[in-house]
């Protein structure tokens with residue numbers, strides 16, 4: 144059923160309409176018109192996917208010790224995705240709203256992630272451990288079995304495959320549930336995996352409501368781990384379900400990340416990166432630099448630069464050449480973001496620029512929010528404390544480093560922080576004092592498949608990416624052998 148306008152679920156190596164045969168229209172966030180139809184899966188489809196996964200895990204070659212063979216299949220998959228980069232980027236742009244340039248970058252990141260973990264697939268190994276007596280001890284690293292992956296809508300394919308790829312490299316069979324709003328790229332990816340030679344049932348994609356499909360996956364004894372990327376609220380529910388079943392869970396949740404600008408910083412570079420860090424992807428980034436904390440000595444010049452860059456951003460449908468910021472993903476998200484801005488005004492915030500829906504001409508049809516900068520908000524305002532997940536920057540200032548650290552850490556989140564300074568000592572001491580899983584010095588939010596990505600505090604548990612990520616989808620078994628020989632060494 145999959146063409147570029149109709150998308151089926153992908154279970155057991157084939158496309159299917161799903162048990163209920165239900166579909167939903169997929170809206171283009173740039174104009175809120177339907178351009179495709181996607182199958183909506185059910186709990187029954189989730190169970191069918193688990194069954195197909197378990198069968199493939201036990202009966203196909205995938206989970207064997209031949210990591211090199213898995214690596215080759217994954218490299219073929221990366222190659223096919225690279226060849227179809229434009230097609231997947233277009234799907235992502237039309238479904239999520241992001242610019243084609245951003246989407247093309249996302250797909251490149253997915254290709255690189257698959258290549259990176261493919262290189263680790265044949266490097267999983269155990270240890271031999273000296274023990275007393277006539278004994279021999281060693282460890283085995285085994286795949287977990289069937290792993291579930293639940294993804295959000297802001298980087299639909301990138302965040303799905305960020306955890307799916309290492310789980311596959313470790314020899315697991317996977318069931319992926321993409322976000323309800325943005326299932327298209329993941330559904331198309333299922334077919335690609337099959338074409339690249341992954342055995343039927345090793346990668347299954349079941350779109351559908353989180354409360355139904357997601358929960359059916361986690362409650363089923365065949366599911367052996369969960370990787371979740373999404374909001375803190377749903378993350379709590381996932382953790383509770385995982386606890387019921389004593390299931391390993393990786394949680395990549397939200398953020399309210401501070402950007403600290405010290406008086407000696409290169410203000411031009413800092414301003415460009417601040418704008419990039421909050422207005423890329425229309426601000427819908429878990430690690431958006433959404434709180435600007437600037438030293439009072441450079442507050443005025445920095446805010447003037449940020450304001451001018453924000454006002455210069457070209458808004459429009461992501462498919463158009465030269466557009467720098469697309470719409471937010473849905474009308475609901477638009478209303479949520481504007482609700483935060485309204486509340487910020489009531490809390491005494493001064494809207495330096497933006498603060499409303501873009502209503503000029505054809506932009507009025509879509510979910511476009513003007514790039515927004517708000518100053519002078521009290522620390523307890525919701526726009527300072529809560530994740531808005533839209534193009535809204537809250538700014539405040541500090542007098543010294545202690546105050547900067549106190550403000551930066553005064554949040555329940557701990558995903559990311561950025562520091563702008565040329566002073567080595569301040570940079571490294573802040574890197575240690577900031578409570579965040581990732582600290583970038585003189586760089587906007589930037590990550591690579593080889594660098595760990597994870598949050599502190601309520602931003603999550605565990606990590607994705609990095610050299611250890613494939614291992615995290617395995618379990619360790621210790622084997623002790625008593626070979627009954629002489630007790631002493633000759």
Ligand code: NAD
Pocket residue numbers: 293294295296297298302320321322323351352353354356357358372373374375376377378380381394395396397398428429430530532558598602603
């Ligand atoms: P969300 O939590 O609403 O949904 C995420 C996924 O969970 C979706 O697939 C959804 O269908 C599913 N889901 C919902 N209820 C469920 C349930 N009861 N059981 C199982 N699955 C369920 O998040 P969203 O709105 O799609 O994404 C935005 C959020 O994601 C933001 O908070 C953002 O910060 C976070 N995020 C975090 C990271 C990270 O790496 N830390 C990356 C991107 C996004």
